[in-house]
Amino acid sequence: MLEVQNLTVRFGSLTIVDNISFSLAPGQWLMVVGPNGAGKTTIISAISRAVPYTGQVLFEGRDIRHQKTRELAQCMGVLSQNHYVGYGFTVEEVIRLGRYAHAPGLLGGKQHAGEALVAQAIAKTGMEPYLKQSVLTLSGGELQRTFLAQLFAQDPRLLILDEPTNHLDLVYQKQVFQLVQEWLRQPGRAVISVVHDLSLARAYGTHAILMQKGRIVSAGATQEVMTPDNLNAVYAMDVFDWMQRLYGQWAPGEGEGTL
Amino acid sequence: MKKFMPYVLCLLVALLLLGCSGKTEEPKEEPTAQAPEETVETNEAGNSHTTISVTDMSGREITLTEPVTRIVALTASDCEILYALGAGDALVGRGEYCDWPKEVTEVPSVQSGADTNIEQIIALNPQVLLMSTMAQTEEQIAALENAGIRVVVSDAQDIEGVYEAISLIGALMGRSTEAEALVSEMQSTFTEIQSASGDSKTVYFEVSPLEYGLWAAGSNTFMDEIAQMLHLTNIFADVSGWGEVSEEQVIQRAPDYIVTIAMYFGEGPTPEEEIASRSGWENIPAIQEGRILNLQNNELSRPGPRLAEGAQMLFDFVYGEDAV
Amino acid sequence: MKKRTEGFGPVEYALFTAVTLAVLLLCICVGSVMLPLKETVAVLWNALTGADNEAYALAANILLPVRLPRVLCVALVGACLSLCGAAMQGLLKNPLADGTTLGVSSGASLGAVLAIAFGFSLPGFPLGGTMVLAISFAFVSLLLILSLAYRLDSSLSTNTIILIGVIFSMFASSISSLVITFAGDKVKTITFWTMGSLQGSSYENALLLLGALTLFGGILLWHARELNAFAVGEDNARSIGVDVRRVKLTVLIAISVLIGVCVSVSGTIGFVGLVTPHMLRSITGPNHRRLLPAALFGGACFLLLSDLLARTLLGPRELPLGVITSFVGSLVFIYIFCKARTR
Numbered sequence A: 001m002l003e004v005q006n007l008t009v010r011f012g013s014l015t016i017v018d019n020i021s022f023s024l025a026p027g028q029w030l031m032v033v034g035p036n037g038a039g040k041t042t043i044i045s046a047i048s049r050a051v052p053y054t055g056q057v058l059f060e061g062r063d064i065r066h067q068k069t070r071e072l073a074q075c076m077g078v079l080s081q082n083h084y085v086g087y088g089f090t091v092e093e094v095i096r097l098g099r100y101a102h103a104p105g106l107l108g109g110k111q112h113a114g115e116a117l118v119a120q121a122i123a124k125t126g127m128e129p130y131l132k133q134s135v136l137t138l139s140g141g142e143l144q145r146t147f148l149a150q151l152f153a154q155d156p157r158l159l160i161l162d163e164p165t166n167h168l169d170l171v172y173q174k175q176v177f178q179l180v181q182e183w184l185r186q187p188g189r190a191v192i193s194v195v196h197d198l199s200l201a202r203a204y205g206t207h208a209i210l211m212q213k214g215r216i217v218s219a220g221a222t223q224e225v226m227t228p229d230n231l232n233a234v235y236a237m238d239v240f241d242w243m244q245r246l247y248g249q250w251a252p253g254e255g256e257g258t259l
Numbered sequence B: 001m002k003k004f005m006p007y008v009l010c011l012l013v014a015l016l017l018l019g020c021s022g023k024t025e026e027p028k029e030e031p032t033a034q035a036p037e038e039t040v041e042t043n044e045a046g047n048s049h050t051t052i053s054v055t056d057m058s059g060r061e062i063t064l065t066e067p068v069t070r071i072v073a074l075t076a077s078d079c080e081i082l083y084a085l086g087a088g089d090a091l092v093g094r095g096e097y098c099d100w101p102k103e104v105t106e107v108p109s110v111q112s113g114a115d116t117n118i119e120q121i122i123a124l125n126p127q128v129l130l131m132s133t134m135a136q137t138e139e140q141i142a143a144l145e146n147a148g149i150r151v152v153v154s155d156a157q158d159i160e161g162v163y164e165a166i167s168l169i170g171a172l173m174g175r176s177t178e179a180e181a182l183v184s185e186m187q188s189t190f191t192e193i194q195s196a197s198g199d200s201k202t203v204y205f206e207v208s209p210l211e212y213g214l215w216a217a218g219s220n221t222f223m224d225e226i227a228q229m230l231h232l233t234n235i236f237a238d239v240s241g242w243g244e245v246s247e248e249q250v251i252q253r254a255p256d257y258i259v260t261i262a263m264y265f266g267e268g269p270t271p272e273e274e275i276a277s278r279s280g281w282e283n284i285p286a287i288q289e290g291r292i293l294n295l296q297n298n299e300l301s302r303p304g305p306r307l308a309e310g311a312q313m314l315f316d317f318v319y320g321e322d323a324v
Numbered sequence C: 001m002k003k004r005t006e007g008f009g010p011v012e013y014a015l016f017t018a019v020t021l022a023v024l025l026l027c028i029c030v031g032s033v034m035l036p037l038k039e040t041v042a043v044l045w046n047a048l049t050g051a052d053n054e055a056y057a058l059a060a061n062i063l064l065p066v067r068l069p070r071v072l073c074v075a076l077v078g079a080c081l082s083l084c085g086a087a088m089q090g091l092l093k094n095p096l097a098d099g100t101t102l103g104v105s106s107g108a109s110l111g112a113v114l115a116i117a118f119g120f121s122l123p124g125f126p127l128g129g130t131m132v133l134a135i136s137f138a139f140v141s142l143l144l145i146l147s148l149a150y151r152l153d154s155s156l157s158t159n160t161i162i163l164i165g166v167i168f169s170m171f172a173s174s175i176s177s178l179v180i181t182f183a184g185d186k187v188k189t190i191t192f193w194t195m196g197s198l199q200g201s202s203y204e205n206a207l208l209l210l211g212a213l214t215l216f217g218g219i220l221l222w223h224a225r226e227l228n229a230f231a232v233g234e235d236n237a238r239s240i241g242v243d244v245r246r247v248k249l250t251v252l253i254a255i256s257v258l259i260g261v262c263v264s265v266s267g268t269i270g271f272v273g274l275v276t277p278h279m280l281r282s283i284t285g286p287n288h289r290r291l292l293p294a295a296l297f298g299g300a301c302f303l304l305l306s307d308l309l310a311r312t313l314l315g316p317r318e319l320p321l322g323v324i325t326s327f328v329g330s331l332v333f334i335y336i337f338c339k340a341r342t343r
Helices: A040-047 A069-075 A091-099 A112-125 A140-154 A170-184 A198-204 A228-235 A239-248 B002-022 B076-084 B102-106 B118-123 B138-146 B159-173 B176-196 B222-229 B247-253 B271-276 B306-319 C010-029 C037-049 C054-091 C104-117 C128-152 C158-183 C203-222 C224-232 C234-239 C244-266 C272-284 C288-312 C321-342
Strands: A002-011 A014-024 A029-033 A054-059 A076-079 A158-162 A190-194 A207-212 A215-221 B037-042 B048-055 B061-064 B071-073 B091-095 B128-131 B150-153 B201-208 B215-217 B232-234 B242-244 B257-260 B292-294
Touching (some): A002 A040, A014 A040, A014 A215, A029 A040, A029 A170, A040 A190, A069 A076, A076 A140, A091 C224, A112 A140, A112 A170, A140 A170, A140 C234, A158 A170, A170 A190, A170 A198, A198 A239, A207 A228, A215 A228, A228 A239, B048 B159, B071 B076, B076 B102, B128 B159, B138 B150, B159 B176, B176 B222, B176 B306, B201 B222, B201 B247, B222 B232, B247 C054, B257 B271, B257 B306, B292 B306, C010 C037, C010 C288, C037 C054, C054 C203, C054 C224, C054 C244, C054 C288, C104 C128, C104 C244, C128 C158, C203 C244, C203 C288, C224 C234, C234 C244, C288 C321
Parallel strands (some): A029 A190, A076 A158, A158 A190, B071 B091, B071 B128, B128 B150, B201 B257, B257 B292
Antiparallel strands (some): A002 A014, A002 A054, A207 A215, B037 B048
16 A cells, blocks of 8 residues: 655665655554654655655555545545644634645535535544634644544545654543544555654554654564564664563563553 | 734824825025125235125024135025125035036036945035035034034025025125125015916826825925916915825826926936826826926026026916016 | 534624625725715715716715725735735734744835835836835745754744844845835935835725735635634644645735735735734634635724724824834734743
């Protein structure tokens, strides 16, 4: 579905992402993990064409460089970590913007299929009570759910998440991840996300790439990548010991992983 | 409601301010200049030694030991007076806007008005600087006096003031006789045209054309004073000084004569043609009769000796060349 | 879920049109010279039906060639500037953006001043040279200001962009002053004109403004949804499939043309694009499907009423229109700025 070949991103003389390749198939949730400065977010920016890159990114065999923005938005959608909305749009208005790629122009966005998708997205994210509310009055979690609903209404096949729950408390973290997991169950869908929380990555990811200083250290199924040896080497600390100590005090015996 | 109070207040203040700016300053109380004195002392050797003592138009007393031979004049009208008195040779510097007579443009120019440059003036090494009260500060005057330059203020607000300026400058230059002659010549021209002027008609003085917003000369201007002399009524006598006026008002007040001071640059229609072609103005008597006069050399807008000339031109235009 | 359009319905448009027409009529009836309502109506009626206006010569000579074209130009300039302001505020996600605050108007004025000073003109088009230069300078100014702002602060925060706008505005005005100083008497009269005046407007001017508004105002209205996306956030706009570069360029060109045309017809009339969209946004909400049409009508009404004050406040005198709008505009500017700061 997504094929990344020899992707390199440079800012001036600085190489942020250094010649990496990986691929993603439908049904997979790829977690990009690694310490700060490993180039995780930059990969995502390159795939969503927000930064210039060399190498190739193919979506279903087509080079995304040659696709129109609107066509690309029908294929993939991006959820970033925080949003600052300038004006008091209503929740409904923001969600409906998700239909733009399928029906652009002034009069677009009112076909039946679109209406159904919008309604579905609102129902799934539980945003019904907030529809007429201004986005400026929402909490961080509600705002993130609003944009997730917009993304569902956009109905892409690939979801790109950039630390989607960075500022959110546990309840919202859980909500967002479960909503995405549910969405992924539909056929022909895939997710790629940058996550800092290793436990979340292990719990939800089917696949993972572990990065360090712009290069891939390890790639494959989550269980194979996120081994104590790999993680300890990349983070230069005893990750498992730390996790055990953190979570062990809450649930003795049973560790992370069951949510 | 409380929320809006600040706005309402601001608006009120604004309206007040705007309202005030509409009224003009009261005509300034001009300190009347005393008649210039010339004391002639004869010393033993028989050489005559002259002391000149004048009070300028801001009330300052200035005493000089001899007539001025090097002078800088910042205003166009003072330059004109100097030349009219035959003292043009003494002019070593002029304000940048001085343009009459032609010879004056060959004199080195200095920045004037708000940009008056003291250094430029000192560099010309004049004995006296002639200027108006408008833009100069106390500090500037003090700096000049410290450099040994006597500052003389000439600031005519009406025709009487022009006479005063002429005799003041005449005294400075040791040309009082010429000054008296010039003043009486102007006076006789004015008396002549005043007595020959007949019926009362209306006139509109345009100082900026429509394209840039219509500006007219109202009361307390030289144009207005001369209009009164010619028994003409200025249609904008209710505006004081120069002001932007409404085109509609000109049409409604339907002047018999139109005088413009617009410059003509030799391209497109002349100012007279432009005025005559304005739509909506067709029924104004001045347009119908073609009575539009262009005085583009500042004859009526500058407090100098050419006011008489301008008045004569306006008179000839209104009453015909043969009327006097 | 019931279907609901985000834009206005026909009833609302009818209401806007009615209000604007009423204001227009008021401004035609009231002026520096008071004309009896009966005569005004009769003259207008006769003009419409092609009948003779001999019975009311004075009223006809004031109304038809002087007051009516001016009032029409005022309404159109107001609509253009207000629409531009609303679009710019959405595009840059910045409620303080406006032709005046960003220095675009000063840039356009500089173009116009240069055109007059160097006698740049298009044959057969009296206002053509001024207009072409005003438009190009407006566009170049916008590009300069925005690229500088991006370079300094890629998030285009309110403070950066306003600061750069103010600095650019001073820069452009200083060059204008320089040109005026060197161009001698010919351009000295321009200083009157930079204050903004619609005296002497003609039907040709009105037609020109109407053409520009129909074409380029239409482009802005057509981009209402894209502007919504920009107002939510540029990254979000890219994610939902808005061609960010193309839309930005199109909108900026449309804004430049409209501001350029307005400046060459009327001089700089400040803050119209700031005041009306701000006041309207609190009623219509930020959605550009509603805000843009409302700004169109609201801007026309606002400038018509301002001009009415300019024409009548001081008796036979006229106030420069820019003085009134800038006065109201500065107050609104301070209000928005304080509100944005305390939030």
